[in-house]
Amino acid sequence: MRRREFITLVGSAATWPLAARAEQMPVIGFLSPLPSGEPPPFAGFRRGLAEEGYVEGKNLAIESRFANFRPELLKEAAGDLVRLEVNVIFAAYPESLTAARNATSSVPTVAVDLESDPVAMGYIKSLARPGGNLTGMFLDLPELSGKQVGLLKEMVPGLSHIAIFGVPGLNAAQIAAAAAAVRAVGVEAEIIEVQVPDDWRRALEAAKTRQVEAGILLSSPLVFVSSKQIxxxxxxxxxxxxxxxxxxxxxxxxxxxxxxxNSMWRKAGIYIGKILHGTKPNDLPIQRPEKFDLVINLKTAEALGLGVPPTLLARADEVIE
Structure with missing residues (x-):
């Protein structure tokens, strides 16, 4: 692929960083596997940067690269950011983190990763002292899975068979944690794999055929962009x-x-701001999310023939009617 074609596919041309360096302005490289365009949580990321005194166009530049779900473009995009000598890479998705890790072991990298266990994967030495050039926000997968299973049991009387929908490889750690949580409460787990948006129709029809009574959607960009379809x-x-x-x-x-x-992306912005101020990634411990949201769609519950217990409604952060 010619250089000009690559730039057109994955994002903005490399003019911003050159101008930024002329003004001694630091540059963040944002690496995304999604189609071009800022995802909604990016506003939270900007808030975190602002808390550390950084505003794009004023004393900071952001160079974005988008791969439109094409792994070969994501790999090239990560290499492109390294060649541009960005000050920090923001890898807000697990695929972005993999690409960044393969591209550099020296450029500071801040991740938001909902799918990986960073210690088990060998990304870091410990949560408190990550080591190397990586830090960021990661989930506690077993705890989250256990709470999701508990919520489904509250909602679906006599629940005995739960489907776990995940992307092979990407969701390996989540699949293991979710399956363990399901079996721990005496419920059968059915793992159903999806890889592209067109898989959802087949996957949900397969769940119905296998007499599944409820399901867990593991996190991935594929789920995020397909929410309405699913x-x-x-x-x-x-x-x-x-x-x-x-x-x-x-x-x-x-x-x-x-x-x-939004809170996780805001904290990523704060971490990047601290790195731009001179803090080393190894001095910034891995963070777990502190705020969890419960959102229930009452109209959908009614269409599914489910009554929502008043105690569950009282715990909800948002109820959609």
Whole structure:
């Protein structure tokens, strides 16, 4: 692929960093596997940067690269950011983190990763002292899975069979944690794999055929961008699903319980601001989310024939009617 074609596909041209360096302005490289365009949590990221005194266009530049779900472009995009000598890489997705790790072991990298166990994967030495050039925000997967299973049991009387929808490889750690949480409460786990948006129809129909009574959507960019499609298909198949993305029930899905993504991206912005001020990544411990949101769509619950217990409604952070 020619250089000009690559730049057109994955993001802005490399003019910003050159101008920024002329003004001695630090540059953040934002690496995304998604189609071009800032995702909603980016506003939280900007707030975190502002708390550390950094505002894009004033004393900071952001150079973005988008891969449109094409791994070969993401690999090249990471290398491009390294060649541009950005000051920090913001890897807000697990695929971005993998690409950044393969591209550099020296450029400071801040991650928001909802899918990986950073210690088990060998990304870091410990949560308190990550080591190397990586730090960021990671989930406690077993704890989250246990709470999601508990919520489904509250909502679906006599629940005995739960589907776990995940992306092979990407969701390996989550699949293990979710399956263990399901079996721990005496419920059968059914693992159903998805890889591209077109897989959702087949996957949900397979769940219905296998007499699954509810399901867990493991986190991935694929789930995030397909929330509306998944919600509609789940309703057609009368299958209650829980996601960790609040966008899911807001797009006609049933329920979500997970970390506040805006808060995680804001903290990533704060960490990057600290690194630009001179703090080393190894001095910034890995953080776990502190705020978790429960969002319930009452209209979808009614369409599925489910009554929401008043105690659950009282605990909800948001109820969609």
């Amino acid at each position: 919600g509609e298909l789940a309703l057609a198949n009368r299958l209650p699903l829980i996601s960790l993305f609040g966008e899911f029930p807001k797009a006609a899905g049933f329920m979500a319980y997970g970390p506040n993504i």
